Amino acid sequence: MIFEYCVLNIEYFKMSGLYLHIPFCKQACSYCDFYFVTRHHQKQDFVDALIKEIESYRNSRITKEPIKSVYFGGGTPSLLNANQFEQILEAIAKTFKLAVEELTVEMNPDDVKPGYLGDLKSLGINRASMGVQSFDESLLAFMHRAHNRAEALKSLEYLSTAGFDNFTVDLIYGNPGQSLEVLESDIETLLSFNPPHISAYSLTVEPHTRLGKQVELGRIIAPEDDQVATHFDTIVSRLADAGIHQYEVSNYAKPGHEAVHNSAYWSHQNYLGLGPAAHSLWWEADRAQAQRWRNESDLKSYINDPINQKVEIETLNLTSLAEERLMLGLRTKQGVSFSELQSRYQYLLSEKQRDYLNKRQVDGFVMHNEDSIALTPDGLKIADSIILDLITSA
Ligand code: SF4
Numbered sequence: 001m002i003f004e005y006c007v008l009n010i011e012y013f014k015m016s017g018l019y020l021h022i023p024f025c026k027q028a029c030s031y032c033d034f035y036f037v038t039r040h041h042q043k044q045d046f047v048d049a050l051i052k053e054i055e056s057y058r059n060s061r062i063t064k065e066p067i068k069s070v071y072f073g074g075g076t077p078s079l080l081n082a083n084q085f086e087q088i089l090e091a092i093a094k095t096f097k098l099a100v101e102e103l104t105v106e107m108n109p110d111d112v113k114p115g116y117l118g119d120l121k122s123l124g125i126n127r128a129s130m131g132v133q134s135f136d137e138s139l140l141a142f143m144h145r146a147h148n149r150a151e152a153l154k155s156l157e158y159l160s161t162a163g164f165d166n167f168t169v170d171l172i173y174g175n176p177g178q179s180l181e182v183l184e185s186d187i188e189t190l191l192s193f194n195p196p197h198i199s200a201y202s203l204t205v206e207p208h209t210r211l212g213k214q215v216e217l218g219r220i221i222a223p224e225d226d227q228v229a230t231h232f233d234t235i236v237s238r239l240a241d242a243g244i245h246q247y248e249v250s251n252y253a254k255p256g257h258e259a260v261h262n263s264a265y266w267s268h269q270n271y272l273g274l275g276p277a278a279h280s281l282w283w284e285a286d287r288a289q290a291q292r293w294r295n296e297s298d299l300k301s302y303i304n305d306p307i308n309q310k311v312e313i314e315t316l317n318l319t320s321l322a323e324e325r326l327m328l329g330l331r332t333k334q335g336v337s338f339s340e341l342q343s344r345y346q347y348l349l350s351e352k353q354r355d356y357l358n359k360r361q362v363d364g365f366v367m368h369n370e371d372s373i374a375l376t377p378d379g380l381k382i383a384d385s386i387i388l389d390l391i392t393s394a
Helices: 043-055 082-095 114-122 137-142 149-161 180-191 210-216 225-241 260-266 299-304 318-329 338-345 351-363 377-381 383-392
Strands: 016-022 067-074 098-107 127-133 167-173 197-202 245-248 251-253 270-274 279-283 289-295 310-317 366-368 372-375
Touching (some): 016 260, 043 082, 043 270, 043 299, 082 098, 082 114, 127 149, 137 149, 167 180, 167 225, 180 225, 197 225, 225 245, 225 251, 225 377, 260 318, 289 318, 310 318, 318 383, 351 366, 372 377, 377 383
Parallel strands (some): 016 067, 016 270, 067 098, 098 127, 127 167, 167 197
Antiparallel strands (some): 245 251, 289 310, 366 372
8 A cells, every 4th residue: 555544633724635637538528628638548658747747846845745635636537547546656655745634536437347446445545536427328428428327337336346435426417408307316326325425516518618519509508597406406405315415515425524635625725736737726835825827738748848837827815815715615514714814814804795794694695603604505506696796895
């Protein structure tokens, strides 16, 4: 086992997360606008480049902080073999200080077999994120997913066989043509596998995707807001009945199974993104500002020169960081505390913002007291508009 799960007694805000973007997919899903390529002949070249990028951080200020979570996302990380994961994890272990509680790999159902999952587990990977999206054959075909219903069901069985008791499953709702009955059937099927965590996303129509073009041409009609809202309500209530509670707009967990890595994004911890198109956020040592950057979305360029890919480097001041913290924090059940806004960001809500919150509290969308602010379940349904109004009313 490469990774030992030693939890150090270190202040939480001095821990950080590592994200690795694995940019390969079998085929383009119709709705997806992530960065990926569908040709795979350069997989090992990519792994070698990724290792160079990891090693380039050796003895830097970034490796002074212990890593609390590692997340392989994509693309499709499960297109790498166990040996390639081992090479990457070894480089991470040699470069970073580790206090890893959660090591997640995103997987697609058509890639996994018990032997492969067992190999990943023996490397220390302790959480699987399975991209099921739906169990419905026609919806899977509509989304142009590479897997079918039988593979989705098998993949969840295999997780159990391989002893992955910590896993999450992605579901998509609000699909054009997706009836409430189909969604309910998806939820019931998923619950039969006793998942500790579920991420449920409303299908978003992105302009440069195949779905976006079809909607633009009028060949597909995006579902009405009311229908999407009914899907959302159904997910929240049925999962709650099963003891899987919404803790963020799109995330649901049994108590104690909330995602460590994503929670670090929402609470504004440092994170380093490696691989093409990966994003990073890192606070300066005096915590008076932070830097954000991303790597170029270009596999060829990445393989040629993995350590000089940073673009869109920006320095964020405390006010913009505070607004972002509000945006992220108010999408979580926990909300944001005023004392944190003040101590970390020197940010105080204005009189106008407090008035706005009082009004929304009367409407039943916001809960706030002297120390904290959070959205109610009804508020979470319209989180984006409440957050925008709150920030712009400053
Ligand atoms: S597998 Fe994931 S990353 Fe790849 S195209 Fe489909 S949704 Fe996008």
